[in-house]
Amino acid sequence: AQSVTQLGSHVSVSEGALVLLRCNYSSSVPPYLFWYVQYPNQGLQLLLKYTTGATLVKGINGFEAEFKKSETSFHLTKPSAHMSDAAEYFCAVSEVEGGTSYGKLTFGQGTILTVHP
């Protein structure tokens, strides 16, 4: 079974500082990987995804993530934090077998990002 671990349930940064949210997965076959953001009392919005191809993927709002197979990681970064980035971030995986995704997502525990002025 797939599992996702997000290191750090809370991350606090200053406005303008680097944002780094960590995500590691466990799977015998590299899954499809996603980052979603959830603002209070709202749904999940897709930030970016990795399926195949280039391991560095760029998403919305200046976020990017790099898939590192050797480290089974998919960390999310943003060079300069904005106050509007304050939200909860979820890493998720979709199981892949024989090149086929089974669709359902397994989420990590979430990381709440706080941005200080």
Add this chain to the structure above:
Amino acid sequence: AAGVIQSPRHLIKEKRETATLKCYPIPRHDTVYWYQQGPGQDPQFLISFYEKMQSDKGSIPDRFSAQQFSDYHSELNMSSLELGDSALYFCASSLALRVGKTDTQYFGPGTRLTVL
């Protein structure tokens, strides 16, 4: 762009009552997923449908049932509600690229169910 629509957005029920949650996928999306997010928890997969047939099943209680209709909207029916069913219920939709493979899931705003 059209998004996933869920109704109602908020629902308050008493223990042992029933509840029906509705999900309207993005136009042309043929796959629907349901997730449950308890307070302070990550979303947990419940069930999914492709072309009106159940395609996968997760940790969905036997008290819950769901279906997808001919217009691709889906309903999650919950009976004998318990306090522990209080959660945010998300629906997501995607487009099947081929049998067994789907594109990115797009989430609705969720239905917040409170069981008293």
